[in-house]
Amino acid sequence: MLITANRAISPLLSFDFYLEAYHRLVKTLKKEEDLKHLRxxxxxxxxxxxxxxxxxxxxxxxxxxxPKQHIVWVNDGFTQMTGYTKHFAIGKRPSFLQGKETPKSTTNEIREQLKATNTYSGSVINHRKNGEPYLCKIQILPLYDSQKELTHFIALEKELLAA
Incomplete structure (x- = not known):
């Protein structure tokens, strides 16, 4: 511990500051990598x-x-959150993550919003590969080409808490 002018400076406090900055940097780099792959x-x-x-x-x-809601790409976070590999998910519909705890009203609302090519924001109970349910906040947006034709949907998902 370093003591200066009657104040103690703990090296651990400095480490916490740098660790937090490091985590922010890693998160930013992952987002930039996601953008590169998305492009x-x-x-x-x-x-x-x-x-x-x-x-x-x-x-x-x-x-x-x-547009028919078959997965064409997922980021690395998908495997960490769900337990399913990218290879397994490609070609499937995201609904494979839903189970008996997922309310039909929620899945119907998502389906209707996507059918109308609207943005959807809400939460859904999904299930990991091991069967464990989790609450997931999702934001789904339609993507269009330069001729205003629907090309894809993109979903940003965040685990909220254990379901």
Missing amino acids: EVLNGNLGSHIQNLILEENYDTLVVTC
Whole structure:
């Protein structure tokens, strides 16, 4: 412990400060990596609004689906949150994560909003590969090309707490 001018400075407090900054930096780098992969998956068709949203929002998982809602890409956080590999998820509908605890009213609302190509924001009970339920906040946005044709949906997902 360093003592200066009648004050004690704990090296652990300094470490906590740097550790917090390190975690922020890692999170920012992961988001930038996600954006890089998204641009590749979407052939550069990623508007500035979506890019800003990804940089600003606190999410665990990104999921991109085709207009028919089959998964075409997930980020690394998907495996960490769900236990399913990227390879397993590709081609499936995100509804494979839902189970008996997922209210039908919620799944119907999501389905109707996506059918109308609206944005959806809410929470849903999903299930990990091991069957454990978890509460997930999701924000789903439609993505359009330069001709205003729907090309994909993107979902930003954040685990809220154990369901």
